[in-house]
Amino acid sequence: MEYCSKCANKNIFSYIDGNKRFHCEKCKTIHYQNPKPTATLICMKGHQMLLGRRALSPAKGKWGLIGGFMELNETIQQAAERELYEETNLKGRVHEFVGICSHFNTVFGDVLLIGMTMEIEDWSLLKAGDDVSEVQFFNISTLPELAFESHKKLVNIFRQKTSNS
Ligand SMILES: [Zn+2]
Structure with missing residues (x-):
């Protein structure tokens, strides 16, 4: 979750699409986590x-x-x-x-x-x-x-x- 699996940029954990999620600011990929x-x-x-x-x-x-x-x-x-x-x-x-x-x-x-x-x-x-x-x-x-x-x-x-x- 620390790095984007698509572009290897460092992920951030903040609001995107209505919920706090790990995502990449560069390529906008959301890294979903599930229970x-x-x-x-x-x-x-x-x-x-x-x-x-x-x-x-x-x-x-x-x-x-x-x-x-x-x-x-x-x-x-x-x-x-x-x-x-x-x-x-x-x-x-x-x-x-x-x-x-x-x-x-x-x-x-x-x-x-x-x-x-x-x-x-x-x-x-x-x-x-x-x-x-x-x-x-x-x-x-x-x-x-x-x-x-x-x-x-x-x-x-x-x-x-x-x-x-
Ligand atoms: Zn990325």
Whole structure:
């Protein structure tokens, strides 16, 4: 984003076409940036919700939902299954989309969290993996403080949906 990919001039970050964007003053090319879609997983075992203790910054040491960024050449479902396996050693499938939530200005830029419930094949395989130091079940009514406001919002959407059904 620092230099124009078209003419190699240094980019500036200021208003152009109604929004603040990186763009080149010389050739007028706008260098668009987009939010990163993130698979954010709600894994329930009865009334117990699976959380991971974050091993890395941001919010290192805090409890959060399992999940991570989508990569190229994968669907959101594949991203969900991959992140589930990487972080918890569990195999599972997306069961239902719960809701979405935007998180702006994170250290990774803007993030679009896509919340979904997962169906787990075999809970006995559970083991903390990449990016989490610990995995643990918590009763949905007594969750610890969550790492991000966006995770709280998704959990609240999930709570409302399940209490209405
Ligand atoms: Zn340029």
